[in-house]
Amino acid sequence: MKMRSSKTLVFYPGTNKVTACNFLTRSVFDCSPEVVGLLASWDDWASTAQIARAHGWSKADLNAVVPQLLDFSALVTAGSPLAEQETRFSGQWGWSLPTALMHFCVQDSEFMTIEQAEARQIDRAGHVAQPDLLLKNAPGAIRLPDALADNDLLTLMARRRTNRTAAAPTITARQLSDCLFAGMGITGETSNCVGALPLGMTPSGGARNPYEAYVVATGVEDLEPGVYHYSAAGHDLGRISANHVPKISELVGGQEWADAMPCLILLCARLDRTMWKYEDANAYRVVLIEAGHIGQNMMLAATSHGLSACPTAALSHSAIKRLLGLDRLTDAPIYALTLSTPETDPHPAGRSIN
């Protein structure tokens, strides 16, 4: 059986040990400098017998360490699914390894429950002072005009609130449509040296338009419960999953309040669109920033309809990709928003896990 060290390993030194991380599998383990040396020299397909001969390890020592290294995905077997995934990574990932480390290591994170998150904050507040959440200027600062006086747009923007309750089981198709258009709608076209570029309701780095929106509708009037792709090109919904409508909490890190929501919008980046033009890793930040622009526009459209859009970055990436049939390494669920008519309770916001 031929093996080699994984091509997606990152090492960082600690005291008397080296910590290794395979960012594609999110496996983290400690190892000795000798094992680092072994992995460094085992960079091409070879059997344990060949490695023992070439690098002076005894067969017994190798046999003792190899099963664990396979387990940690520090070693990869020729022809295995992991070997295939690494090939896809080296062929498709255009940004730096540190960027890949960041991107892949935050997939499918485990999230605390509300109770755990609150207990942690209370404990932390007991021994670490919180940083200021607002900075004030010294007396004598220049007072600006009242922003909300006679300004309908800002008054609408000031009404936006995250609310995790649903006073009604449904929203209307019009409400959903307006939120989708506000975030994703195509409103123009430009061109550059290599062709046409869509222009939309929100800015996009290089007009690369990396986002696609998907809708999980459980309570949208005139829309069969289902999973849909929103095509900004046609301003229409294409059904992508006929049978299975998952519980929304399964897609958003187990947040149970989300199951009462009539609708979830998922924003998934096609990283290759931006990667195609920009080789530098800063473009990864550009893609993330764009999600904020899209989400904010959707939230404001929701507010104008009397809805609340609750944003969430606590995503169950693998479940989302399976549901939507996104199987490329460069397909990346980034952000999501639930839509609902909020309860009018004076303290209705509900509690968040973040």
Ligand SMILES: Cc1cc2nc3c(=O)[nH]c(=O)nc-3n(C[C@H](O)[C@H](O)[C@H](O)COP(=O)(O)O)c2cc1C
């Ligand atoms: C990037 C981002 C991620 C968020 N993720 C979550 C989340 O996972 N769960 C949740 O309940 N709220 C989430 N929120 C909502 C915040 O908790 C909320 O914005 C905050 O409490 C402030 O309230 P406001 O939106 O009403 O101003 C997120 C907000 C942002 C901007």
